Amino acid sequence: xxxxxxxxxxxxxxxxxxRWAQEFAQAVPGDPTLMNRSGIPVKPLYTPADRQGKSYDxxxxxxxxxxxxxxxxxxYRGRSWSQRQLIGLGVPEQYNARVKxxxxxxxxxxxxxxxxxxxxGYDADEVPAELLGTCGTxxxxxxxxxxxxxxVPIDTISTAMNDPSPFTLLAFELAVAKRRGVPWEKxxxxxxxxxxxxxFVANHMFFRLSLQGARRVIVxxxxxxxxxxPNWNAxxxxxxxxxxxxxxxxxxxxxxxxxxxxxxxxxIRAGMDPDQFLPRFTFFFDISVSLxxxxxxxxAGRRVWARLCKERLGAKDPRSWRFKFHGQTSxxxxxxxxxxxxxxRVTTQAIxxxxxxxxxxxxDSYDEVFxxxxxxxxxxxxxxQNILREEAHLTDVIDPLGGSYYVETxxxxxxxxxxxxxxxxxxxxxxxxxxxxxxxQRMIGESALSFQQKVDAGEQTIVxxxxxxxxxxxxxxxxxxxxSAQLMGSYLDRLAAYKKKRSQxxxxxxxxxxARSANDGQRNVFEHVVLAxxxxxxxxxxxxxxxxxxxxxxxxxxx
Amino acid sequence: MEKRPPRVIxxxxxxxxxxxxxxxxxxxxxxAGMEVIYTPPWQEIGAVVKLALEEDADVIGISSxxxxxLIVPKLMEALRSAGLADVxxxxxxxxxxxxxxxxxxxxxxxVFHPGTALDEVVAxxxxxxxxxxxxxxxxx
Numbered sequence: 169x170x171x172x173x174x175x176x177x178x179x180x181x182x183x184x185x186x187r188w189a190q191e192f193a194q195a196v197p198g199d200p201t202l203m204n205r206s207g208i209p210v211k212p213l214y215t216p217a218d219r220q221g222k223s224y225d226x227x228x229x230x231x232x233x234x235x236x237x238x239x240x241x242x243x244y245r246g247r248s249w250s251q252r253q254l255i256g257l258g259v260p261e262q263y264n265a266r267v268k269x270x271x272x273x274x275x276x277x278x279x280x281x282x283x284x285x286x287x288x289g290y291d292a293d294e295v296p297a298e299l300l301g302t303c304g305t306x307x308x309x310x311x312x313x314x315x316x317x318x319x320v321p322i323d324t325i326s327t328a329m330n331d332p333s334p335f336t337l338l339a340f341e342l343a344v345a346k347r348r349g350v351p352w353e354k355x356x357x358x359x360x361x362x363x364x365x366x367x368f369v370a371n372h373m374f375f376r377l378s379l380q381g382a383r384r385v386i387v388x389x390x391x392x393x394x395x396x397x398p399n400w401n402a403x404x405x406x407x408x409x410x411x412x413x414x415x416x417x418x419x420x421x422x423x424x425x426x427x428x429x430x431x432x433x434x435x436i437r438a439g440m441d442p443d444q445f446l447p448r449f450t451f452f453f454d455i456s457v458s459l460x461x462x463x464x465x466x467x468a469g470r471r472v473w474a475r476l477c478k479e480r481l482g483a484k485d486p487r488s489w490r491f492k493f494h495g496q497t498s499x500x501x502x503x504x505x506x507x508x509x510x511x512x513r514v515t516t517q518a519i520x521x522x523x524x525x526x527x528x529x530x531x532d533s534y535d536e537v538f539x540x541x542x543x544x545x546x547x548x549x550x551x552x553q554n555i556l557r558e559e560a561h562l563t564d565v566i567d568p569l570g571g572s573y574y575v576e577t578x579x580x581x582x583x584x585x586x587x588x589x590x591x592x593x594x595x596x597x598x599x600x601x602x603x604x605x606x607x608x609q610r611m612i613g614e615s616a617l618s619f620q621q622k623v624d625a626g627e628q629t630i631v632x633x634x635x636x637x638x639x640x641x642x643x644x645x646x647x648x649x650x651x652s653a654q655l656m657g658s659y660l661d662r663l664a665a666y667k668k669k670r671s672q673x674x675x676x677x678x679x680x681x682x683a684r685s686a687n688d689g690q691r692n693v694f695e696h697v698v699l700a701x702x703x704x705x706x707x708x709x710x711x712x713x714x715x716x717x718x719x720x721x722x723x724x725x726x727x
Numbered sequence: 728m729e730k731r732p733p734r735v736i737x738x739x740x741x742x743x744x745x746x747x748x749x750x751x752x753x754x755x756x757x758x759a760g761m762e763v764i765y766t767p768p769w770q771e772i773g774a775v776v777k778l779a780l781e782e783d784a785d786v787i788g789i790s791s792x793x794x795x796x797l798i799v800p801k802l803m804e805a806l807r808s809a810g811l812a813d814v815x816x817x818x819x820x821x822x823x824x825x826x827x828x829x830x831x832x833x834x835x836x837x838v839f840h841p842g843t844a845l846d847e848v849v850a851x852x853x854x855x856x857x858x859x860x861x862x863x864x865x866x867x
Contacts, residue, residue, distance in 0.1 A: 284742035284793055288769070296801075299741060302794035372744025372768055413747045500747070504841045537841060539823045616747055617754050624844050633842040642840075647823035650794070725746055725767045 206418035214573035234471040237567035239490040244563035250528040256281025256304030258651035260315035263305040279328040289376035291708030301651040313340035327357035333385040339701035358401040370409035381718025389694040411454035414616020422589030446488035455521040466524030468583035494528040495521035505632035510534035539647035670704030678703040686717035733856035739768035741795025749790035785856040791820040800833035813862040815855040
């Protein structure tokens with residue numbers, strides 16, 4: 169029999185710890201070490217011996233460097249996380265109705281998921297009609313955005329636009345703000361999905377421009393927002409895609425922070441002050457059902473980012489060191505089998521995120537394994553957050569798992585692993601180089617395959633999939649209806665009318681200027697995106713113009 | 728004639744870019760000894776048909792997470808027009824129950840839902856390859 173971990177050998181042979189170790193070995197023969205998904209060995213018990221030589225100063229207080237216990241002194245005692253549910257379906261009117269309903273139910277921020285045709289950078293009249301509006305809302309111009317946000321107080325409600333380079337949805341929102349007389353300083357929210365590296369590597373959804381073209385536009389976007397929309401988070405660096413694609417929790421955190429360093433270094437090279445832009449950097453992560461591993465991932469991530477900002481990027485303002493993040497419960501963990509079980513999974517994931525100290529949360533609907541969420545399932549997802557906060561009292565104490573021998577040890581181990589992967593990426597010349605060489609893609613692919621093999625071998629239980637199966641009829645579950653062909657047809661008519669009625673010369677002029685800005689390093693591309701949007705240019709026209717000037721490169725995918 | 732391993736195209740059509748499923752399936756079929764032709768996402772239907780012709784594919788695997796399965800019937804039509812009705816098409820991913828029958832009606836051989844074991848996918852692809860080659864023999 170292999171000895172239990174060396175550090176668990178107690179100093180005093182008569183101690184309680186020694187007795188426990190013997191009794192445990194008798195009860196559970198064999199090596200008691202398990203591995204978590206990040207490949208970190210997990211022992212059956214953690215004790216003060218695991219924390220020997222560690223000072224509490226290395227953990228610190230909430231709101232204080234290195235922020236292990238949270239980025240704000242008050243955390244959820246001060247204010248709850250933002251309840252930000254992704255919404256996107258059909259036409260702008262449908263989006264608007266669902267948003268108003270969700271705000272009425274307690275959602276405190278909104279998030280817009282556009283149609284996949286918008287993801288790809290096309291207008292609705294350029295694509296197969298049967299796909300329109302089936303996965304998100306078709307938003308092609310400033311009028312569409314005005315409809316989608318009708319009656320929504322955009323000066324007080326934070327809006328997340330899932331839309332990266334060239335950020336046309338934000339441009340449309342800014343045009344709407346101008347029409348309503350809302351000053352841009354009052355617009356709050358986030359350019360979600362702005363991380364072009366994660367799209368190049370992992371889910372490829374919002375990949376519209378070549379990697380280097382997107383790299384250029386994102387720096388201009390950060391600069392423009394810093395100056396003109398100062399309360400807007402211009403960058404959201406995304407770990408979610410990579411973890412959903414199969415990266416382990418440690419890999420996802422490390423790759424994301426390594427990307428953050430690249431974006432920050434590009435901004436510094438463009439003449440920006442880290443204390444200007446870093447406070448507006450945000451992150452977006454997946455929360456898997458592996459609860460303790462996720463809590464440790466977030467606690468370690470906060471610490472690593474704070475150190476990178478302070479020591480490597482030279483930020484002096486403590487606000488620049490804060491690791492602000494939105495979490496989304498992991499869709500990959502959800503099962504089509506016995507789908508109501510997904511409510512239990514989402515609840516567990518949400519607990520992990522809340523104990524991990526997130527600032528904003530999306531809880532998945534249990535039916536996302538079938539389709540875009542139905543209204544009822546979306547209501548349950550929001551209620552889950554309300555139950556955890558107000559019935560279960562998860563928020564009464566800040567970082568309630570802090571001080572746990574296990575959680576603190578796991579946080580340290582996760583930090584070591586994250587730092588090792590960042591060092592490996594640095595040795596490759598940074599994330600841009602690493603992803604262009606396919607190194608990151610290969611690691612993620614290997615982790616995905618290895619996880620699937622563990623599931624197939626029964627080493628990792630998935631209830632209802634490889635264990636505890638029941639006979640069930642999938643026909644009993646309802647899925648979201650697709651928008652009717654008639655509805656999308658009327659949208660296409662409206663788009664045609666929109667394109668006809670605007671000032672063609674204003675559109676042409678602003679698009680030509682946009683094209684020129686793409687080839688002129690002295691001009692700000694995003695400023696010209698905003699001007700074109702205001703003049704009536706559509707999403708497809710703006711993306712098309714930049715695709716011609718900056719190129720489109722297939723993301724690097726490999727098996 | 729020596730028995731050739733199955734030749735399988737693993738691809739995605741439409742707009743969606745999530746490729747965890749297609750990559751895991753491609754790696755698993757390759758590890759099972761098959762010849763896998765893997766493409767990045769967003770393939771045009773015409774490009775998939777051309778690839779099937781050029782590569783003499785036995786099976787085409789379409790991975791779909793975000794409603795791209797809705798244009799699979801168009802692919803089936805295009806394969807038939809190109810004289811490739813014998814090529815077996817499978818779809819894997821998020822396919823609502825109500826859409827599965829439509830896909831099967833359009834000629835899709837099999838729809839794999841989340842939670843399917845990799846072994847089962849391998850076995851099905853092998854069986855469909857046998858079926859396709861028998862169809863070819865009958866034709867010739």
